[in-house]
Amino acid sequence: MSKLVLIRHGESQWNLENRFTGWVDVPLSPKGIEEAKAAGKKLAGFTFDRAFSSVLARANETLRLVLEGIGQTGIPIEKDKALNERMYGELQGLNKAETAKQFGDEQVKIWRRSYDVRPPGGESLKDTAERVLPYYDSRIKPYVLKGETILIAAHGNSLRALVMQLEQLTREQVLELNIPTGAPLLYELDNNGKVLSHRYL
Incomplete structure (x- = not known):
C-alpha cells in the first residue's frame, strides 16, 4: 500500500484579495504561511x-514550509x-466579485467550476x-506503484483534476468540488494505484 498526500498551497496574497490568480506568481499571505506551517504539524x-x-x-x-516543519x-x-494552476487568461488579476457584477454570478461560476468551459483566453478544467x-x-504513479509515500503541493484546479481521476468523479460532481488551502488530503492506494481510502488530516 502507498500513501499520497495532496496539499493545495496556503492562502496567497491574491486569494486574500479575492482575485483570479492562475499563472501569476504571487506569494503566500501571512495567513498562508501559517496554514503551511500548520499543515506540517498535521x-x-x-x-x-x-x-x-x-x-x-x-x-x-508551501512545500518548503511543510518539509521544514x-x-x-x-x-x-x-x-x-x-502541476500549475489553471491559466485564467483575461480574468487573471481581476477581483472575483467585480467580475461577477460585470458578467453575472452564473457566468463566473461556469468559468470557475465547469469542466470544459474556458474563461476568455484561459484554460478549462478539462x-x-x-x-x-x-x-x-x-512521473508520479510509478512511485505510487512501488509503495512509496508521496507529497504533491499544487493548486485548487490542478488538484481538482487529479482528485476527479483518483475518485472517479463525474463532471457534475467535480463542479461542486472545492479543495481548501493548506489542508493535507491523504489517499491510501493499493498496489495497482486504486484508492482504498481518502480523508483530510
Whole structure:
C-alpha cells in the first residue's frame, strides 16, 4: 500500500484579495504561511520518499514550509509546470466579485467550476486535466506503484483534476468540488494505484 498526500498551497496574497490568480506568481499571505506551517504539524509522523510541486512560488513555499516543519528537506523534489494552476487568461488579476457584477454570478461560476468551459483566453478544467493527468501517470504513479509515500503541493484546479481521476468523479460532481488551502488530503492506494481510502488530516 502507498500513501499520497495532496496539499493545495496556503492562502496567497491574491486569494486574500479575492482575485483570479492562475499563472501569476504571487506569494503566500501571512495567513498562508501559517496554514503551511500548520499543515506540517498535521503531517508529523509521515516519512515522505519524494515530493512534487508546480513551478509557482506559492506551491513551492508551501512545500518548503511543510518539509521544514517535519524535518525532511533532503528528499527528492520535482517541480513541473504541468502541476500549475489553471491559466485564467483575461480574468487573471481581476477581483472575483467585480467580475461577477460585470458578467453575472452564473457566468463566473461556469468559468470557475465547469469542466470544459474556458474563461476568455484561459484554460478549462478539462484543459488543466490534459496536462496534469499525463504527468501524474508518467512521473508520479510509478512511485505510487512501488509503495512509496508521496507529497504533491499544487493548486485548487490542478488538484481538482487529479482528485476527479483518483475518485472517479463525474463532471457534475467535480463542479461542486472545492479543495481548501493548506489542508493535507491523504489517499491510501493499493498496489495497482486504486484508492482504498481518502480523508483530510
